[in-house]
Amino acid sequence: MPGLRRGFKTWCENAARGYRRDLGADPLGPLDPRMLAENLGVAVWTPQQVPGLSPRDLRQLTVTAADEWSAATLRDGDHYLVILNDAHDLGRQNNTLAHELGHVVLRHEPAKMFITSDGLMMMSEYNDDLEQEANCFAGTILVPREALLRLISSGASNREAAQHFKVSEALVRMRRNTTGVDIQTARRRRGTWTP
């Protein structure tokens, strides 16, 4: 598996800190990616808000095929619109939206896209490197390393951390694996142990 560009993880931590500061968000608390979307001028809709969608199509998107898609992002010049599948639980929606915003912030160009009859670009299929970068951005803005380290050091479980950050437990596990916070916590414990 190709790795991330050198320094990219650090860039994400710094960007996450900067965006959280701009948004007035607690550096150690959860971050609602809808606030970030608003700050970036990215509109976020549910399928119900899409004008002209027939009841049959809406049913297809929100019930029949609800498991098969997470989001669709459209671009018109500098304007972005993310249609977010709100049939998914909040943790998954937060990760999906933060991931799509990662593509926007990082100005990723999709490998494939479609042009709708209205001339909108439908963003689709980014290459693996860009997907990894968007995942890294999403994980970091939702669960910054320092905030995770504090929580893990205080003995929180993955489930508690997931509830705290309003993300899935899978994302917490991914962040524990990629940030090295467990090693740092173990070192701290050893360092502070006195007989």
Ligand SMILES: [Zn+2]
């Ligand atoms: Zn993506």
